[in-house]
Every structure is written in structure tokens, then in C-alpha cells.
Amino acid sequence: MEHNAIEKITVIGIGRSGVKIIDTMARIQATSRLHLVAVDTDKDSLDSCAVAEKILADSGWRHGAGCGGDVIKGQRSLARERGRLADLLRDTTMLIVVGGFGGGTATGGVPIISSVASDRNIPAVYMMTMPFSFEGHSKLRIAEDGVKELLPTADILMCLPNDLLFSVMEANTPADEAFLHADIEMSRAILAVTEIFRCRTMLSADFSSFRSVLHRRKGVCCFGIGTAMASDGLNRCHLALERMLQSPLMGGADQLKSANAVILIMTGGKDMQLSEMKKALEVAESFIPPTTRVIVGANTDDAYADTIQITAIAIRYEKGEASSSAEPQLLQEKTFQRPVTPPGQELMMGDNQSGDLFEQAELPLQNISKGIFVNSTPFIFNGEDLDIPTFQRKMIIIDKGE
Numbered sequence: 001m002e003h004n005a006i007e008k009i010t011v012i013g014i015g016r017s018g019v020k021i022i023d024t025m026a027r028i029q030a031t032s033r034l035h036l037v038a039v040d041t042d043k044d045s046l047d048s049c050a051v052a053e054k055i056l057a058d059s060g061w062r063h064g065a066g067c068g069g070d071v072i073k074g075q076r077s078l079a080r081e082r083g084r085l086a087d088l089l090r091d092t093t094m095l096i097v098v099g100g101f102g103g104g105t106a107t108g109g110v111p112i113i114s115s116v117a118s119d120r121n122i123p124a125v126y127m128m129t130m131p132f133s134f135e136g137h138s139k140l141r142i143a144e145d146g147v148k149e150l151l152p153t154a155d156i157l158m159c160l161p162n163d164l165l166f167s168v169m170e171a172n173t174p175a176d177e178a179f180l181h182a183d184i185e186m187s188r189a190i191l192a193v194t195e196i197f198r199c200r201t202m203l204s205a206d207f208s209s210f211r212s213v214l215h216r217r218k219g220v221c222c223f224g225i226g227t228a229m230a231s232d233g234l235n236r237c238h239l240a241l242e243r244m245l246q247s248p249l250m251g252g253a254d255q256l257k258s259a260n261a262v263i264l265i266m267t268g269g270k271d272m273q274l275s276e277m278k279k280a281l282e283v284a285e286s287f288i289p290p291t292t293r294v295i296v297g298a299n300t301d302d303a304y305a306d307t308i309q310i311t312a313i314a315i316r317y318e319k320g321e322a323s324s325s326a327e328p329q330l331l332q333e334k335t336f337q338r339p340v341t342p343p344g345q346e347l348m349m350g351d352n353q354s355g356d357l358f359e360q361a362e363l364p365l366q367n368i369s370k371g372i373f374v375n376s377t378p379f380i381f382n383g384e385d386l387d388i389p390t391f392q393r394k395m396i397i398i399d400k401g402e
């Protein structure tokens with residue numbers, strides 16, 4: 001498939017938490033087309049990481065001992081690695097940096113990486129977690145200062161509150177398991193962001209639209225990623241949407257309702273149909289107020305054969321940020337371009353043929369036969385509404401053994 005692709009995407013994980021996320025990516029995700037790099041001042045952290053390319057920052061001064069929460073040490077250590085950072089970014093056309101604000105290495109080091117990247121005009125996205133509230137005020141203050149330091153040079157800064165990760169986990173989840181889960185979600189979020197840049201063959205999401213909603217603005221981001229395969233049994237778009245809304249970094253449909261801007265990306269194999277794509281994006285949009293800016297993208301990729309993935313990034317600006325935007329009119333603008341339906345694939349439309357936004361709806365996840373498609377254009381085939389699960393449409397009684 002011909003992609004209007006960016007050739008080399010580098011993902012740098014910095015500090016212990018960033019290195020863990022990169023390690024998770026290397027182990028569990030199909031990341032062969034990404035250039036993964038682990039950077040830390042802590043030798044133990046790097047030794048436990050499976051990524052091939054590693055930078056032990058300023059080993060001469062820190063001796064691989066980490067920065068112990070000292071941001072100035074983090075800053076100095078990375079400043080001494082500017083040359084190595086510049087070398088590793090030499091052919092990079094797109095950079096993603098991930099780490100946790102609150103410690104020394106990442107909080108102090110990320111602005112240095114950012115200045116190296118901006119000196120070279122490399123577009124960059126920073127995906128940084130904010131401390132858990134149980135870590136206390138001082139960590140939060142360090143993190144807030146890190147945000148202020150990074151904003152002037154960062155193209156895109158996405159702050160992901162760690163608290164969100166726990167809001168959907170059982171209170172008795174073991175800490176190790178909870179962190180692993182969090183790292184997996186972050187890895188998926190990073191891959192979802194790379195999707196925006198990797199191919200731009202369909203619809204409108206690209207770096208500049210992404211940048212227009214986040215450039216030098218302080219905002220909190222929530223991520224939802226839902227994947228479903230045809231073999232999962234029910235309507236795969238329905239399932240992917242449900243899973244997207246339930247994913248830990250999203251925090252439920254309310255996050256979409258309260259967002260100032262939402263980016264929706266749909267990825268599927270060559271078997272993804274325009275009708276599926278249109279319907280899923282319409283339903284996802286039905287949870288978003290009409291005044292929210294929505295950027296929609298869709299990709300097809302052979303790696304997603306038989307699979308649909310729906311990703312949402314909900315962005316809520318800090319108080320005062322939305323109104324101080326350099327592009328206030330964009331908050332009202334909607335960039336959804338509806339796909340052109342090729343001959344022979346016309347949709348059977350219900351009443352809402354104009355494709356207008358639907359009213360914002362509550363999410364009926366259970367016990368309603370059409371599930372989240374209840375407010376959407378019916379998809380009628382041979383007189384049957386295909387949004388109703390097959391077993392209900394065919395009136396099959398499932399024996400639950402009761």
C-alpha cells in the first residue's frame with residue numbers, strides 16, 4: 001500500500017517510567033517500523049530494558065545512579081548529551097518522547113531533548129504522565145514546572161494524568177499489575193499517535209491539524225483505544241467503540257462530552273468498509289457536543305487485517321487556555337470530511353440522510369439491543385438492522401444454564 005508516510009519515527013522513553021513504557025512497546029507491540037530509544041541516568045533501569053538503542057546519560061558525573069528526583073541534575077545530565085541526542089535524531093522525521101513528569105531525569109531532561117529537536121526542525125510530540133495524587137503536592141509542583149519549561153519549545157505536549165489509570169481499576173489490583181497495565185495502555189496510545197503521522201491517505205487528521213489543537217497549550221489528554229475483530233462475534237465497530245470508551249486512559253464517555261477538542265482515528269485492514277467507517281465515526285461523534293472541535297482520520301493498514309481500531313484523544317484545556325487560544329475560531333470548526341462512497345457501495349440511509357451531527361447521547365452499554373448504535377443511522381440490509389446483534393436479530397435464545 002502506498003503511504004504518504006513519514007519515513008522515520010523515533011520514540012524516546014526517558015527516565016524510569018519512560019524506559020518501562022518503551023520496554024513494554026518493544027516486547028508486546030509490532031513496533032519494528034519505529035526507532036525505539038531508551039534514555040536514562042539510571043543504569044539499572046536501562047539494563048532491564050529490551051530496547052537495543054540506549055543512552056546512559058552523563059555516566060561520568062551521575063555514574064548511572066539516577067537523579068533522585070532532582071530536576072537540575074536531570075537537566076544537566078541531558079544537556080551533556082546534546083551531541084549524542086543530535087546524532088540519534090539525524091534521520092528522524094518525527095519524534096515522540098514519553099516519560100513521567102515528577103522525577104529528576106525526565107522532568108529536567110525532556111526540555112533538552114525538545115530544544116535539540118526544535119533546532120533541527122523535527123516535529124515532536126511529548127506524551128508525559130502527571131503524578132498520581134497520592135504522590136503529594138511537591139511532585140505535582142515539580143511536574144507543573146516541567147510543563148511550563150517544556151511548553152515554549154514543544155510542538156505538542158500531551159499530559160496524561162496517572163490518576164486516570166487507577167480510576168477504572170479494582171482497588172485491590174496489585175501495584176505491579178496496575179503499572180504493567182498502565183504501560184501497555186501508554187504503549188497503545190503512542191502507537192495510536194504514530195498512526196496519525198504514518199499514513200494520511202484518508203480523511204483529514206495530520207500533524208498540522210493535531211498541532212493546531214495542542215500547540216503550546218496546556219491541556220489534559222485522555223486516550224481511548226478500542227480494537228475488535230470480526231471473529232469477536234458481534235458487530236466489530238460496536239465492540240471497538242465500547243472498548244474505546246472503557247479503556248483505562250479514557251475514563252468513560254464523559255471525557256468526550258467535556259473535551260474542548262477530540263481527535264478520532266479509525267484504523268482497519270483493506271477489508272474495512274466505508275460504510276463501517278462512516279457509521280462508527282458518526283456514533284463516536286454523537287457523544288461529542290457540537291461546539292467541540294473534532295478532527296477525524298482514517299487509515300488502512302495490512303497489519304490490521306480483519307481488525308477495526310478506534311482511537312480517541314480527548315483534550316481539555318486548562319482554565320483560560322481555550323479562550324487564550326491563538327485560533328479561537330477553530331474550537332467551533334469541524335474538520336470531518338465525509339468519505340466519498342464509491343459506486344456500488346451506497347449506504348442504505350435512515351432518516352438522517354443529511355449526515356448532520358446527531359444529538360449527544362447517553363451510552364447504553366448494556367441490555368439494549370442496539371447498544372451504542374441506538375441513535376445512529378440504521379444499517380439496513382435485506383430488511384434487517386445489522387446493528388442488532390445477530391443472536392437477537394435471529395431470536396436465538398442463549399441457554400445460560402439458569
Ligand SMILES: Nc1nc2c(ncn2[C@@H]2O[C@H](COP(=O)(O)OP(=O)(O)OP(=O)(O)O)[C@@H](O)[C@H]2O)c(=O)[nH]1
Nearest residue numbers: 015016017067068069100102103104105106131179
Ligand atoms: N504510568 C506510570 N507512571 C510511573 C511509573 N513509575 C513512575 N511513574 C510516574 O513517573 C514519575 C517520575 O518517576 P520516574 O520515571 O521514576 O522518574 P525519573 O524521570 O526516572 O527521575 P529520577 O529517578 O529522579 O532520575 C513519578 O512521579 C510517577 O508519577 C510507572 O511504572 N508507570
Ligand SMILES: [Mg+2]
Nearest residue numbers: 015016042066
Ligand atoms: Mg529514575
